[in-house]
Amino acid sequence: MVDAVEHFRTVDVGVDPPAGVYRIKGRVAVATGRGVRGYVVHVVGRSVHVTSAPARETRSELVAIGMHLDVDAVRARVEHALRPDQAPDAAGFARLQRHRRLSA
Numbered sequence: 001m002v003d004a005v006e007h008f009r010t011v012d013v014g015v016d017p018p019a020g021v022y023r024i025k026g027r028v029a030v031a032t033g034r035g036v037r038g039y040v041v042h043v044v045g046r047s048v049h050v051t052s053a054p055a056r057e058t059r060s061e062l063v064a065i066g067m068h069l070d071v072d073a074v075r076a077r078v079e080h081a082l083r084p085d086q087a088p089d090a091a092g093f094a095r096l097q098r099h100r101r102l103s104a
Helices: 009-015 071-082 090-102
Strands: 021-032 035-044 047-052 059-066
Touching: 009 071, 021 071, 021 090, 047 090, 059 071
Parallel strands: none
Antiparallel strands: 021 035, 021 059, 035 047
16 A cells, blocks of 8 residues: 555556456545545456545555466556656546546
8 A cells, every 4th residue: 555646557557457467446546736636446357447536535555356367466566556656647647537537
């Protein structure tokens, strides 16, 4: 678990999940210019669903589910997806918001 992340690699891990992963779910707290926003992420196959989480969400955690996983490789990808960046990524935030709108 990581406190508010400022990046959107979470979308990347959902769109291109690690080998053997067929489901990813969890929540992500994203630091924006207007404060922290929480999102709930569900990935099944290649389908990515993002919804807004309650405002009090301040932690990020993802669970990857699959068969015959390389646990170390999956853990590394998920941890990388949740690692904070030095600066907010406007293009990445736009991608996250696009997935949220498409999930409605």
